[in-house]
Amino acid sequence: MYAPPVQRLITELGRLPGVGQRTAQRLAFHLLRAEREEAFALADAIREVKERVGLCEICFNLADEPRCRICQDERRDATVICVVEEPGDVVPVERTHEYRGRYHVLGGALSPIDGIDPDDLKIAELYARVADQEPRVTEVVLATNPTTTGEATALHIATALRERSPELTITRLASGLPVGGDLEYADEVTLGRALAGRRAI
């Protein structure tokens, strides 16, 4: 019903996650009405990101150079490594301004049901960093998601690291009530974790 280029754009937009047929149409009509420059800027940004952005050779975070900006930053403490599942998990940790160490991006979480084994993640590369890096890694913070697969991944890595480097400190992010949350609406697992992890004040 649409001119072929319009139909093609709607189809391509509809492949994006959370974008249904209706939303794709709305976005397509927006782009049709938009200034040529604005639409081209989006098209170019998509191309550029695929052409120029790869993974950091050390930590596998996104990088437009061989090494990401955090691994290039000499002021970041190389003795502490924060292990996250996805590149998108680095930014929320950075936003806290509480962390001055480096990162290691696994590229996912272990999930036997989905066929994701340790070999599919950058786990061997993490062990190599812990074993070989100079300066020596003293702490690994396991910041995988507090989900079944994230917990399983953290446990798997913790067990292996403890065997390989008994002197290494291995930590996990605290689970508990979100700040601003309400006991009444907390699920029992989260509240149980908050109780188990209670701290003296």
Next chain:
Amino acid sequence: MYAPPVQRLITELGRLPGVGQRTAQRLAFHLLRAEREEAFALADAIREVKERVGLCEICFNLADEPRCRICQDERRDATVICVVEEPGDVVPVERTHEYRGRYHVLGGALSPIDGIDPDDLKIAELYARVADQEPRVTEVVLATNPTTTGEATALHIATALRERSPELTITRLASGLPVGGDLEYADEVTLGRALAGRRAI
């Protein structure tokens, strides 16, 4: 916090309507993970639509040739013109399979508050079609939206057309209860219109 090309993509995606910072990030990470071909197909579709799609010289619907496919189609009844606000309004009318005439896309609705005057819309072009076209136009269906601006636009055009071509049939889409709707939940304006427009069965 992101590599510059990633930040640029998030910014550009965030300009789309209904796409906030969070959604833009999610879409950007999807494109980063996606196959190169999929991402490039989207970028190319955006470019192509801006380069190849313009407005039909007769009805101002979207077209990738000088004339849109409906205006090119000799089987469509040229004596009836359905007037809509936006190119996106043509497709829902087409989907009904109830309409075999041609279209005229105004490019918006009259809205003095937003500074949209008759000169900003393709209203003069509609009058010219009605006055000069061969075969002669016998009916104009005013299918602008049933909103304040849409109604005002329909009234404005109806008044002018009646003056210029007294023999022309001018119609407006019926307002009433949506099929599958429920009287209990109908707003009083819609229900009032449904009553006023009641038909013998």
